[in-house]
Amino acid sequence: MKPSTAYSQYHPKWHRTRVSTLWWSRKWSYLKFMLRELSSVFVAFYVVILLLQLHALGRGPEAYLEFQLWLQNPLLVVLNGIGFLFVLFHAVTWFNLTPKAMAVRLRGRRLPNVLVAAPNYAVWLAVSALIVFLLMRQG
Amino acid sequence: MAETITIEVARYRPEQEAEPTLQSYEVPFNKDWVVLDALNYIKDHVDGSLSFRWSCRMGVCGSCGMTVNGEPKLTCATFLSHYHPGPIRVEPLRNFPVVRDLVIEMTDFMEKLQSVKPWIVREDDPAPAEGEFLQTPEQLDKYKQFSMCINCMICYAACPVYGLDPQFVGPAAIALAQRYNLDSRDQGKQERMDVLSQHEGIWGCTFVGECTEVCPKNVDPAGAIQQYKLAATQEWFKSFLMPWSKP
Amino acid sequence: MANRSNEPFLWALFSGGGVAAAFLIPVLLFLYGLAFPLGWLQPPDYERTLGLVQHPLTRLVLFLLCFLSLFHWAHRFRFTLYDGLQIKHLNPAINLFCYGGAVTGTLAAAYLLWTLP
Numbered sequence: 001m002k003p004s005t006a007y008s009q010y011h012p013k014w015h016r017t018r019v020s021t022l023w024w025s026r027k028w029s030y031l032k033f034m035l036r037e038l039s040s041v042f043v044a045f046y047v048v049i050l051l052l053q054l055h056a057l058g059r060g061p062e063a064y065l066e067f068q069l070w071l072q073n074p075l076l077v078v079l080n081g082i083g084f085l086f087v088l089f090h091a092v093t094w095f096n097l098t099p100k101a102m103a104v105r106l107r108g109r110r111l112p113n114v115l116v117a118a119p120n121y122a123v124w125l126a127v128s129a130l131i132v133f134l135l136m137r138q139g
Numbered sequence: 140m141a142e143t144i145t146i147e148v149a150r151y152r153p154e155q156e157a158e159p160t161l162q163s164y165e166v167p168f169n170k171d172w173v174v175l176d177a178l179n180y181i182k183d184h185v186d187g188s189l190s191f192r193w194s195c196r197m198g199v200c201g202s203c204g205m206t207v208n209g210e211p212k213l214t215c216a217t218f219l220s221h222y223h224p225g226p227i228r229v230e231p232l233r234n235f236p237v238v239r240d241l242v243i244e245m246t247d248f249m250e251k252l253q254s255v256k257p258w259i260v261r262e263d264d265p266a267p268a269e270g271e272f273l274q275t276p277e278q279l280d281k282y283k284q285f286s287m288c289i290n291c292m293i294c295y296a297a298c299p300v301y302g303l304d305p306q307f308v309g310p311a312a313i314a315l316a317q318r319y320n321l322d323s324r325d326q327g328k329q330e331r332m333d334v335l336s337q338h339e340g341i342w343g344c345t346f347v348g349e350c351t352e353v354c355p356k357n358v359d360p361a362g363a364i365q366q367y368k369l370a371a372t373q374e375w376f377k378s379f380l381m382p383w384s385k386p
Numbered sequence: 387m388a389n390r391s392n393e394p395f396l397w398a399l400f401s402g403g404g405v406a407a408a409f410l411i412p413v414l415l416f417l418y419g420l421a422f423p424l425g426w427l428q429p430p431d432y433e434r435t436l437g438l439v440q441h442p443l444t445r446l447v448l449f450l451l452c453f454l455s456l457f458h459w460a461h462r463f464r465f466t467l468y469d470g471l472q473i474k475h476l477n478p479a480i481n482l483f484c485y486g487g488a489v490t491g492t493l494a495a496a497y498l499l500w501t502l503p
Binding site: 019021024034037038040041042043044046047048049050051053054055057058061064065068071072076077080081083084087088090091094095120123124127128131132134135136 | 403404405407408409410411412413414415416417418419420422423424427428429430432435436438439448451452455456458459461462463465466469470471472487491494495498499501502503
């Protein structure tokens with residue numbers, strides 16, 4: 001987008017208000033947006049934990065046990081608890097926003113948003129159950 | 140005496156003040172009145188120097204967008220009774236320079252609107268005598284929602300991305316671009332994509348979603364932008380994997 | 387296309403990462419961050435965990451999860467820094483930090499998954 005003409009840009013008498021740095025704290029929906037965006041920090045945070053787990057796994061049983069004990073650090077548990085809430089928020093907002101990005105049409109009519117979002121939740125449930133099953137299966 | 144309600148109006152008179160100030164007016168509290176009625180009452184009976192834009196009084200022209208108690212609203216569709224007992228604060232739309240009182244400068248929006256070619260673009264451009272372009276109700280339904288836009292700029296006032304970066308093309312212009320892209324009679328998709336695939340086009344949007352929340356016509360610009368991103372991404376991969384294919 | 391920008395590519399990674407993270411991370415973070423450390427559930431032991439992760443399919447899924455999620459973070463966090471703090475003038479530094487971090491993490495994931503016994 002090319003900048004606007006000089007006429008509209010440098011008029012001395014017009015009053016302009018600068019957006020405040022804390023604009024996102026002014027309104028609940030803006031704050032919600034900011035929290036949604038910050039959930040990405042905890043997504044990256046989890047990947048770091050996963051990388052540490054893989055690292056420990058590669059070094060042998062003692063290192064892995066050490067890693068498991070490290071996870072019991074109360075500070076880390078609290079951080080993981082907060083992180084869990086954030087990634088949950090990410091998942092829910094992400095699933096709910098997909099129908100907006102994808103206008104799914106069936107027989108010439110647009111499907112209602114609920115119907116587009118619902119499969120997300122079904123897959124989410126199935127994938128989560130599968131992971132729990134794989135990890136908890138005995139023997 | 141009948142009940143009254145206080146309207147606090149932002150005044151900005153560039154010839155005498157450097158910063159906008161608030162001025163309070165008492166107007167009759169009439170249940171049938173919208174904020175615009177109150178402003179017209181002030182203009183006609185109390186203070187003729189108050190400046191604001193309006194025209195149709197029925198949510199069609201898109202002239203009377205203002206900030207009412209912090210929210211961007213069409214003042215012709217915002218009832219006083221909603222804010223009873225008041226006071227009601229009326230300010231100009233955010234994110235635009237203020238010319239005077241409640242009047243904002245909209246050249247920037249007009250230029251952006253024009254940049255996305257919101258009209259039917261044809262490669263062949265047949266003469267009118269050759270007849271009209273036909274369209275089925277299904278084809279109309281695809282873009283109808285986006286065609287409801289009345290250019291009231293309320294979505295721009297709600298968009299933090301536009302406020303932070305005035306280069307951003309913005310919600311309404313992109314929704315209208317999508318309106319013509321989805322029109323079966325149009326052939327200008329590629330021309331619009333060249334404008335909107337730039338960083339200040341669709342990619343500046345972070346999907347705050349407020350444009351859709353505040354839109355008085357349920358246009359859903361946020362949805363239009365995400366759909367546009369998806370289409371642009373598909374096209375990018377297509378031209379990357381098959382550079383010989385004509386878009 | 388007149389303007390070939392790399393935004394569509396980065397956005398595709400962001401979206402893919404958003405999907406991967408939404409489906410996989412809540413349950414994994416719940417198990418490894420809360421349920422196992424707090425003793426709500428008994429974690430699988432070393433042998434079983436290694437056996438699971440050694441499977442080529444698991445390796446592929448974990449690699450994609452790391453790769454896409456990190457680029458998801460890079461993209462979102464970049465814009466959060468731009469908008470939330472209004473520090474657009476630091477663009478090159480932000481880009482280096484975000485995408486550099488994502489590339490580093492992806493390489494680390496590839497190395498760790500590749501060298502697993």
